[in-house]
Amino acid sequence: MGIVTSKIVKTAKTYNVTERAQKVISKQKPTPAPSYPSTAKQIEIADQIDPQFMDNHYKQDPVFQDRLKQIFVTSNVQFANDQQKSEKSLPQNTKGSKEWDYGFWEPEKAQEGKVLLKDALKFMADNITDPELNNAKTIAKQYKLNQKDVENILEYYRVFHIIVTPEEARPGYIQPPKFAQFLGKNSSK
Template identity: 35%
Template sequence: MYDGCFELNSSQKSRKMGKILSLMGRPLRNFNVESRAHKIISQEKPVPAPKHKSDQLIYDEIMKNHPEGSDETQIKHVQLDKYLKDVYVKSHDPNPPQKAQTNPDRPLPLNRHQVEDYEYGFKEPDKIPIGKTTLRQALQFITDHHNDSKLHTPQKIAQDYQIPEESIKNILKYYRVFEVYIPEQRKVKAKFAGPSVPRIKVTAQPKKQLSSGKDKDDT
């Protein structure tokens, strides 16, 4: 039967006691900690940490054999300090970078905005050489010839656009402009496209009933 009492083992007891002692000692460690820190920082020369026994023996031997070494470390050498201040380095590039010269005929772009998409997917030239044509012009004279072939003949198109007549004839022969055909809307209702006479005919036939065994016994 459980009576509600339990006993702590040794490890639990030590852990609990250590926690209590740490909580009790924390206020003592933090007491006046700021003033103590300022007191140590304001000292003229901090006390060095104690040296190891072997290091201390080596240091004492050096001081014994060369006592002037400790005095030199405490004295400021004015001449050496002057040498340190006079030392400086000058550097120069034998091949200095030259500034790129801009061509006034082909200046660099100054507009950094996003380029909008062109109508035909690419920028059309401002100047068209003689004997050449653009996609816009080709679509225009192909459409004009298709609408009125008697008025816009290959000879007239070649004269207007300054293109050889043979090239115009080949363009009109092998190229066409897309046309859109919209079917007329019919107002007649759709008719059933199935057979007028049903292929399967369903008929009702009476089923024969089996006689029961009682009729045989009665006979």
Template identity: 30%
Template sequence: MGKILSIVSRQVKLYNVENRAQKVISQAKPQSAPMFESNLKDLDRVLSEHPDLIQKLNTKNKELDENLKVIFVTSTDSQHKSMHTKDSTKSLPSDRAIADDFEFGHLEPLKISRGHCTLRQAIKFISDHHSSQSEWTVSKIAKEYSIREPVIQNILSYFKTFELHMPDKNAEKRNILLKFPNKTRSIE
């Protein structure tokens, strides 16, 4: 329905467009916008005080024209310096290499407050605990990183490191054959 309306509205807009354009072009002078009453009153007041004002504005003042021809402007400011000169107070960067990305996506702080740890430290103690739970207990991790034991317990229970599991290709073939036992062809 929307497409039909757009086609119809376009046809209405384009109807007799050439004649309407010729009518606007053939007008002698475009009409000026209407003035406000306050502007009309100001204009009447100025014209009553200076009746020859319009004639003065429309004539060329030869004296002012000659003065403009005589004037030449040259800059003599000695303190004007380019921003790219060596004498500039603000130097441009000398190293234009792209800054390297941080390992974990953000800059690690140099000083860590008590009860907090960095992402690198958290990954380290999570992986240590996962590899040997008897050696890296919750209490040992809490003492080493100065974090409360319940917080460490929550971290270890809710966060894990990624593990890589490589599938066995022979097991995959066997699974396919088990799913489709009626197939006579073997998959290789």
């Protein structure tokens, strides 16, 4: 039912649109927008003081028009040439912000109970190098963290390592043909 009513309403709105638009456009004097009550009061006061004020206000005064025609503006400003540019070189980096260590901004100091990424990487590396000296208890005390959280971080998180295996060792690897095989030549030469 909603589709039917929306189609009916749409056809009623768009009926004879071009003629209605042409009628509004062809008016000699467009309908003015409604004015604020304060503006209407100001117009009434101006009419009480001088009834001809609005007529005089919108008339062009020929004396003023003649004066405007006599005014000429001349400028003596010299534009800077390429040769007059300063000797100082412009900055090469146009980004406007500095590069950060890990690709995003980190504060100088972390809140209590929280740790920065660089500190987490540091204590994970310290734990790997000397697990007895840098155990979860000492790290939790040093960084003011929960010991259980530190134990979980040390157990489940690792720093990324990229291990590239030789192409021949990969499963499903097929040796690509040599260029000479495309030409029909024997590649054993």
